[in-house]
Amino acid sequence: MLGLGIVKGLIETARNFLGSYVDKNRLVTVQFPEERLPVAEAARNFPFLIYDGVDPEQGLRCVACQICEKECPPRCITIEKSKDKKPDFVGKSQFYPAVFDIDVSVCMSCQICVEVCPFDAIRMDNEFELSTTDRFGGLLWTKEKLARPNEHYLAIHPTEAAEVEARRAEEKAQAEAKKQQAAVTQ
């Protein structure tokens, strides 16, 4: 019968029209500024550097080993090693980055830098409202803008951060034990 398919189609749109008033999972629109979807835990946008404790300079975990600079596919990270050293969380004196820039306009948030970083110094943030009017300076993030406290990392990626904390605490404990043991043998 000629018109039957069209009528069935009309019934289908009518069902959707009425459905959108009746059950919630048909009407899927989220009114963005007022309503916000919860951000997925694993969501990633641009990297940030983690520092322990209070002082971003002292507590910065990054030891400027430049692995992430080499591995980053679009080469958007530029690091300059410092001349002197500072102690890291286990007490070993390490270099630290004098300059650590990420050109956010080049970064494609692929999080390979996070994967290859042996010191858990860089993680992916999920902040996405980052529009700036300044196309060049505004998008070249320096070390100061990138540094974030460890609590922020614990807040946005809880499960992953918990594992990292556990591992670091255990490493610290081992280092302490070795130090006592070294002190005892002296």
Place this chain on the structure above:
Amino acid sequence: MSQVAEDIMEISMGPQHPSTHGVFRMDVRLEGERVLRLKPVFGYLHRNHEKIAENASYLAAIPYTDRLDYLCSMTNNWGYALAVEKLAGLAVPERAEYIRVIVAELTRLQNHAGMVGFLLQDMGASGTPLMYAFTQREKVLDLFEELSGARMMCNYMRFGGVRVDCSPEWLRQTAALVAAFGGFLDEFEQLLTGNEILMARTQGVGVLPQELAINAGVTGPGLRASGVNYDLRKVDRYGIYERFQFRVPLGEHGDVFDRYMMRVLEMRESVKILEQALRDIPSGPVMDPKAKVRGLRPKVGEAYARIESPKGELGFYLISDGTPNPYRYRVRPPSLINLTVLEDMCLGQNIADVVVILGSIDIVMGEVDR
């Protein structure tokens, strides 16, 4: 002023044409509304993907494969990872194989739904089928974001497994989506498949004969719509596809309606595969522990691996000279090869059909231009 009616009219559709999927141009010579000649012009989105991959390490090339066919990043990753695993001889743990099948079939669902939505949009249905398809696609993309961190640029697969294991909660959400997808497909078909206007606009339009499809190297739903039984999941049995029971739909006429039905029926088959995969996914590691993340230096040699991506046979050909970056990195783009038969299908058709035929091939310019 232009010649009119019986004289020849040259029209160039695109690259700013509302219905060429991405930046693509067609120089069409028309007699009245009938197409005499059609010259596809592409290359607007060429980003030198293969040269970049040759200068970068194997690991660094993975995020770039996301951007090949930017609607199905998971299957692109899998194709590349499969090629490198064949080259470097890496084994993949069981659970990772299951996760790969699950995310690949999810990608197929959202790609086919999107394709049908865009096809109807080209036919003039003012966005309704597209909105229904995108509602489902958003649900799949949310799952990808839960799993890999990004909706479309997942960068999820690594050589010898996958980057992150999926949580039981994620598996439960996926099972819920797969269970609801059948209902969506029934509603979708009720709106579209019986529709006389859709049948009139697509049946007998843009016919791709069987031998032309085979000779031109067309693969994927376009080939199966012309009746050729060639699905890499059955031919190559790559990954663990031989463990799942599913069927491959075949068309007879090879016209736009058959290509549309191929997508719909393949979505139903993918739902079957997903149900079986979600049921018997084992636990265990997702990454081969001894596979190094950085500095992969496969031994000298070459490898070609291909998978059944939603667009067709997506192949990666790698030549390694022992250094950390590949000597030659070549992608077999199904969209580009399926596009070569566009003119043969459009000759003699109406200008309104050219847009519909292009929509039925389902091309993504990222993969065509690389």
Place this chain on the structure above:
Amino acid sequence: MRQMSAAFLILAIMTVLAACAAMTLRGLVHCALALAVAFAGIGTLYLSLGAQFLGLAQLLVYVGAIAVLIVFVILLTRGGDSDAGPLVPTRLPITGIVVATTILALLAWAVFHSSVIHFPASPVPTATVRELGTVLMAEYVLPLEVIGLMLTAALIGAVVVAMKEKQDPQ
């Protein structure tokens, strides 16, 4: 002469102007459009005189069909943009004017001396559509059917000619 109402005056001037424009305008499509305006003017004149059916038929047939037909013909034969030749044949304007005035004078004399002018204005016949219909179907049913037949034959003839034309070029 009956007292001319304002509306009639405006319509008459509009129609005459449109008719002149249809002759004198340069672009072919402009002429066609001016012609359509003239047809519409005549239609509304009929309406103002109370001949409803005739006025509406005029609007429907002339403006709706014939004007569109002319425009289509111009469009299909690509005449739309070719500018017409010089408007007035420059060589012999005088003889043209002389001939025109003599004919006009002759006509004017005939009209004013004919007996029709002196009749008192006959009452306006109120022919409603219903009576037209019954008369058409009663007394004049044969001519109506013959015309119908002729029109259909013309229609089929046109289709056959168009069909043959489409076969030839192949």
Place this chain on the structure above:
Amino acid sequence: MLDGIAVDQVFVSLKHWVLGYSPAAIEPAVSILLTILPILLVFPVLFALTTVLERKGLGRIQNRYGPNRVGFFGILQPMADALKSLTKEDIVPASADRTVHFLAPLVLLAVAFLPYAVLPIGRNMIAANLDAGVLFFFAIGAISELSVFMAGWSSRNKYSLLGAMRAVAQMISYEVPLLLSSIAVIMAAGSLNTVDIVNKQAGFSGIFPHWYVLTPWGFAGFVLFMISATAETNRSPFDLPEGESEIIAGYYIEYSGFKFALFFLGEYLGMFAISGLGITLFLGGWGAPLSFLTWIPSWIWFFAKLLGLIIGFIWVRGTLPRLRMDQLMNFAWKFMLPMALVIVVSAGAWRFLPQGVTRWLISTLFLAVAYGLLARGVETRNKIAKRTYRFAE
């Protein structure tokens, strides 16, 4: 409570009340003005409401909200659209034919407003009670093709020309079924005067009204009338002239700013006018649908039915893809035209057969047989067939 008649005639008495104040000399002019002014106000406001209704309706069909930012629930959206179209720059292409380019929207608008003269909006609320009202409506409808052609031709642009030719061809070929499907009603009502047609449908038997749509040939005629009305006003399944995906925006590509808005106003007014005629011919004009509802004023029923038809247009627009040019033409000449003739025959049979079941059976039989044969004709010509698919293991 005000008795029904007063409320029903509130506008008529309002007009007479105002007329009383005007000096005698210009009384006819003032009375004409008082009839025209409401039409010029009410329908553009209805146009504004319909744009919001359309976008929200389409939105809800597609499971999204539709405009809800401007004003409460998006009510002020048409104000925003109007302001936008007013402030937008009005670009006229250099090669365009300026006068015709400028005149096209004006002619379209004039022709769009004229048909309202013969539509009976309420009990004795009709602008011009012409003896041949329906004929006037179709005469004016025929002129709108000229304005579409003027717009398409004067923009001197390939796409707009293609769009104009498509539009004119479509309008001409769908005018014939439009006329023929209304002939059945004129035959049954025995008059071309719209008020007579409405009065003929005014009676009630039991609680059901004597509307023509409730007779078999009337229902088929109404469906046919609405399909050709959709085609006549270039609305959804037939919006080929502005087929976005093929030839961008058809004949009004080169119009921007306020002229573009005028085209939309013209299109929507055309839609209301044809729906108004559909209501008058088939749905009993301002008659109440059920006998016990006659206390509601007559003009409310007219606008309620108009709203119903507008919702129908929006609903169809949200569902159906577009027809191709040749299919559209075939459908008009090979399905709609013969079907309309069969409707006329069935209406004739209905008129001369005695009351009761036989009348129903025979006229429905005419229609069913014709529909079956013609539908099969459409399907074989377009080679439409349900298909089954085989699966390989």
